[in-house]
Amino acid sequence: MFKLLPITLLYFIFSSLNAQSQKKTLQAKPTTENIIIDGRFNEEIWKTAAVASDFIMFEPDNGKPISPDKKTEVKILYDNNAIYISALLYDDEPDKIQKEITNRDIFGVSDHFSVYINGFNDGQQDFRFFVSAAGVQMDCIATEDFEDFSWDAIWDSQVTLTEFGWTVEMKIPYAALRFSKADKQIWGLNFMREIKRDVQKYTWNRIDTKIGAVIPQAGILQGIENIKTPTRLFLIPYSSAYYQQSAIGSGITLKAGLDIKYGINDSFTLDAILVPDFGQTKFDNAILYLEPFEQQLEENRPFFTEGTDLFNKGGLFYSRRIGGGSTTELLLDNQEEITNYPSTVNLLNAVKISGRTEKGLGIGFLNAVTEKTKATILNNDTGQIRKEVIEPLTNYNLFVVDQRFNQNSSVSFINANTTRNGDFRDANTSALLFDLNTKANTYSLYGDFKYSSIKTTEDYDGFKTEIGFAKTSGKYRYGFSGKYVSENYDINDLGINFYSNYHNAYANGSYRIVNPTKLFNTFRINQYVNFEIDNTSGKLQTGAFGTETKATTLNNDALEFVVEFSPLKTYDFYEPREYGKYVFLPEKVFAAVNFTSNDNNPFTLVLQPSFTKYNEKNRNVYGLYISPKYRFNDRLSITYILDYFNKTNDRGWVDSDPTGIIFAERSRETAQNDFTGKYAINNRMTVNLTARYYWSYSKNHKFLTLQNSGYLTPNNTYAQNKDRNFNSWNFDLSYSWWFAPGSEISVLYRNFGIERTDMVEKDLSANLKNIFNSDLTNVLSISIRYFIDYNVIKNKF
Structure with missing residues (x-):
C-alpha cells in the first residue's frame, strides 16, 4: 500500500484529466442609466445587453435542452455600485406557475430563478441569490460541501407575472460579493431556473451530474472593467x-x-456586535436527556450562524460554548444550598473577520468575551449568603487559514483557544486539513491531523488523525478511510466531541442513475461497512454493515430505505460514566423507511x-x-x-x-x-x-x-x-x-x-x-x- 502512495500523490499533482465541456461566456454591459428595480426592463440599455440562453436540464434528466416554450433569457449590466440582472422566464402555462409566499430563505412551493457568482473564478465558493415567483428572496454562501443560508446579504429584486411567464430584475451591490482588485474582472457565473410543478431544474452552463463537483462547472462572466467600489460600512x-x-x-x-x-477591503469583512440581544431567537428543545453526553443544541443566534462557513472547517467550533451554561461543580457544606445558579453566561461582545483573497487564501478570525458569572449559596443554619464563581471572565478565539488551489482543492489550518481568567481550565486545539481532487473531479484524497492541549490541575494532550480516498464521479463510486483518536483528545472547550480513544475503518460503494428510467426520476444505493475498536482494551465498540437506498418516483414522491446490521458483540465505553468501564451490547438490526410525497400537492x-x-x-x-x-x-x-x-x-x-x-x-x-x-x-x-x-x-x-x-x-x-x-x-x-x-x-x-x-x-x-x-x-x-x-x-x- 505504501509503495502506491507516491504514485497516488503524483497522480493528484500532475493529473491533466479534464472532463468538462466548453464553458459558456457572457459579456456584462456597463451602464450610466439609473436602473429601477421593478421587473419591467424599461431602460433602453437592456435592449443592447448580451443574452445568456440555451439552458440545459440539471435534474432529473441531466443534459436535456430546455424546451422552446420554457425559453429563458438573462442579461447583466453593471456600474460602480452593483451588477443588475434581468431574466425573462417563458412558460406556456403561466397560470400553473407555483408562487407560495414564504419567509426569507424558505423556498416553499414556488418556481425560482437564481444566479451563482464566484468573484475569483476559482471553482471553490459561490455567492448564490434566489428569487421565487412570489418575490421572496433567498441567499447563501456555497461550497461543495455546504450551502450556508444563514448568511444574509442586502440586495434588491422584483418579479412580475406576465402573459408569457414571469420576469425577474435584481440589483446585487458589490458589498454582497467578494472579488479581486483587477481592472478586468473575470467571474465564475451560472444561472439556475427551477420549474416547481415539473420538479425540474435548468442551468445556463451545463452541470454534469456524473461529476461530483458543481461549482467548477460554472460559465464565465466578462466585461466588468475599471469599477470603483464604494466603502462597505453598514450599521x-x-x-x-x-x-x-x-x-x-x-x-x-x-x-x-x-x-x-x-x-476592510474588497476581500475581508469585519462583523461586530456590541451589547448583544438574542431574546427573540428560537427556543431550545428541552428534552428528557439520559445519555452519557451533554445535549447538543442548535445555534439560533444570527451572529454565530451568518457567514460562518470558514469557522466550521475541521469541526472545532461549537458556538453554543460561547454564552452557554457553566459546568463548574460547587462544593457545598451539609447545611448549604444553591439558591441561584445562572443557566447561561452573558456575552459581552464578539467580533469576527473573514474573507478570501484573489489567490484563494481564506482567513477567518473570531473572538468573543463572556462575563464573570457567580452562583448564590445560602447557609440554612446561619442565614449567611455567599457568592461563588462558576464561570470566570473568558476569552474565546478561533483562527482559520484556508488555501484553495486548482479550483477544487484546499489545505487548511485551524486554531481554537479558550482562556479563562484565574486558576480555571484553559484549552488549545490546532488542526491541519487537506482535501485534494483531480482536475476532472473524479478522485479525492483527504485527511486531517488535530492536536488538543488542556491546562488544568493535571495537564494532558491528545490527538486525532484521519485519511481517506474516494472516487467522486460516475455512476459507480466508492471510498475508504481510516481514523485514530487518542485517549486524551479533548476539544470540548470551544468544540464538541463525544467519542475518543478508538481507531476506525470505513468503506463504502454506491451506484446512482443520472437520467430518469421507466420507474424512477432519481435512484441511488449506497453500501457501507464501519468498524471502531477501543484503543486500550481492543474491544469492538462499533461493527456495522449498512445499505441506504434513495429514489424519487416519476410522480416525484421520495422514497428511502435504510437497513443496518450489527452482527457482532460490541461494548459501550461511555454509558457506565466511569473511566475504564464498559457495558456489553448485544447484536442488533436497524431498519427505517422514509416516504415524502410530492410537495406540489396541497x-x-x-x-x-x-x-x-x-x-x-x-x-x-x-x-x-x-x-x-x-x-x-x-x-x-x-x-x-x-x-x-x-x-x-x-x-x-x-x-x-x-x-x-x-x-x-x-x-x-x-x-x-x-x-x-x-x-x-x-x-x-x-x-x-x-x-x-x-x-x-x-x-x-x-x-x-x-x-x-x-x-x-x-x-x-x-x-x-x-x-x-x-x-x-x-x-x-x-x-x-x-x-x-x-x-x-x-x-x-x-x-x-x-x-x-x-x-x-x-x-x-x-x-x-x-x-x-x-x-x-x-x-x-x-x-x-x-x-x-x-x-x-x-x-x-
Whole structure:
C-alpha cells in the first residue's frame, strides 16, 4: 500500500484529466442609466445587453435542452455600485406557475430563478441569490460541501407575472460579493431556473451530474472593467423591549445595541456586535436527556450562524460554548444550598473577520468575551449568603487559514483557544486539513491531523488523525478511510466531541442513475461497512454493515430505505460514566423507511417508521415520525409533526454508589408534538405560529450491577426512585415585517414551561394538565432593527 502512495500523490499533482465541456461566456454591459428595480426592463440599455440562453436540464434528466416554450433569457449590466440582472422566464402555462409566499430563505412551493457568482473564478465558493415567483428572496454562501443560508446579504429584486411567464430584475451591490482588485474582472457565473410543478431544474452552463463537483462547472462572466467600489460600512442599530410575567413576578426589560459590518477591503469583512440581544431567537428543545453526553443544541443566534462557513472547517467550533451554561461543580457544606445558579453566561461582545483573497487564501478570525458569572449559596443554619464563581471572565478565539488551489482543492489550518481568567481550565486545539481532487473531479484524497492541549490541575494532550480516498464521479463510486483518536483528545472547550480513544475503518460503494428510467426520476444505493475498536482494551465498540437506498418516483414522491446490521458483540465505553468501564451490547438490526410525497400537492405527507431489534428478549425500539402538511393557498399553510419513540427493556445507567455502577432495565416512551402555521400578508410581512409539546418518561423495572466483564447482573438491594417524567411546553406567535432592505420590526409573544417529576404518569391528558398548571412564563417583546448604509448617508450630506 505504501509503495502506491507516491504514485497516488503524483497522480493528484500532475493529473491533466479534464472532463468538462466548453464553458459558456457572457459579456456584462456597463451602464450610466439609473436602473429601477421593478421587473419591467424599461431602460433602453437592456435592449443592447448580451443574452445568456440555451439552458440545459440539471435534474432529473441531466443534459436535456430546455424546451422552446420554457425559453429563458438573462442579461447583466453593471456600474460602480452593483451588477443588475434581468431574466425573462417563458412558460406556456403561466397560470400553473407555483408562487407560495414564504419567509426569507424558505423556498416553499414556488418556481425560482437564481444566479451563482464566484468573484475569483476559482471553482471553490459561490455567492448564490434566489428569487421565487412570489418575490421572496433567498441567499447563501456555497461550497461543495455546504450551502450556508444563514448568511444574509442586502440586495434588491422584483418579479412580475406576465402573459408569457414571469420576469425577474435584481440589483446585487458589490458589498454582497467578494472579488479581486483587477481592472478586468473575470467571474465564475451560472444561472439556475427551477420549474416547481415539473420538479425540474435548468442551468445556463451545463452541470454534469456524473461529476461530483458543481461549482467548477460554472460559465464565465466578462466585461466588468475599471469599477470603483464604494466603502462597505453598514450599521444596524436595534432596540428591544420585553415584558415578562410568571408566578414569581413580572417586569419590563429594555435593551439596545449595535451590529457593525465593515469592509476592510474588497476581500475581508469585519462583523461586530456590541451589547448583544438574542431574546427573540428560537427556543431550545428541552428534552428528557439520559445519555452519557451533554445535549447538543442548535445555534439560533444570527451572529454565530451568518457567514460562518470558514469557522466550521475541521469541526472545532461549537458556538453554543460561547454564552452557554457553566459546568463548574460547587462544593457545598451539609447545611448549604444553591439558591441561584445562572443557566447561561452573558456575552459581552464578539467580533469576527473573514474573507478570501484573489489567490484563494481564506482567513477567518473570531473572538468573543463572556462575563464573570457567580452562583448564590445560602447557609440554612446561619442565614449567611455567599457568592461563588462558576464561570470566570473568558476569552474565546478561533483562527482559520484556508488555501484553495486548482479550483477544487484546499489545505487548511485551524486554531481554537479558550482562556479563562484565574486558576480555571484553559484549552488549545490546532488542526491541519487537506482535501485534494483531480482536475476532472473524479478522485479525492483527504485527511486531517488535530492536536488538543488542556491546562488544568493535571495537564494532558491528545490527538486525532484521519485519511481517506474516494472516487467522486460516475455512476459507480466508492471510498475508504481510516481514523485514530487518542485517549486524551479533548476539544470540548470551544468544540464538541463525544467519542475518543478508538481507531476506525470505513468503506463504502454506491451506484446512482443520472437520467430518469421507466420507474424512477432519481435512484441511488449506497453500501457501507464501519468498524471502531477501543484503543486500550481492543474491544469492538462499533461493527456495522449498512445499505441506504434513495429514489424519487416519476410522480416525484421520495422514497428511502435504510437497513443496518450489527452482527457482532460490541461494548459501550461511555454509558457506565466511569473511566475504564464498559457495558456489553448485544447484536442488533436497524431498519427505517422514509416516504415524502410530492410537495406540489396541497396536502403532503412525510412518513418515517423505524425499528431496532436487539438480540435480547423483548428489547426493541419502535419509532414513528409523521408530518402532514396542508397548504390552503399561497399565503396560508399549517404543519403537524409527531415524533414518537418507544423503547422496551432498554438498559441504561442510573447511579453509582459504594456497591458499584447501577443500571436499570426500563421502559422509555417519548412523544414530541410540533404544530406550525404560517400566514403571509405579503412577501415582506408574515405571521408565524410555533407550538411544541414534549412528553417523555423512563420507568425502571429492575436494577442491575455492572460487572468488570461488562455484563449486568441482578441487584436486589438498590431501592432508590430513579423514575423520570418530563413535560415541556413552548408556544411562539410572531409577526415580522421587513419594511426596508435589511430592516425589520418583529413582535413576539412567547409562553413556555417545564415540569419534572419522579412519578411516572402515563395518561397524556393528565400530563397536559400538569404542564399547564405549572409555572408558565409569558413574554411579550418588540424589536426594531434598522439597516444603515454609510454611502447613503454620505451621499445625502
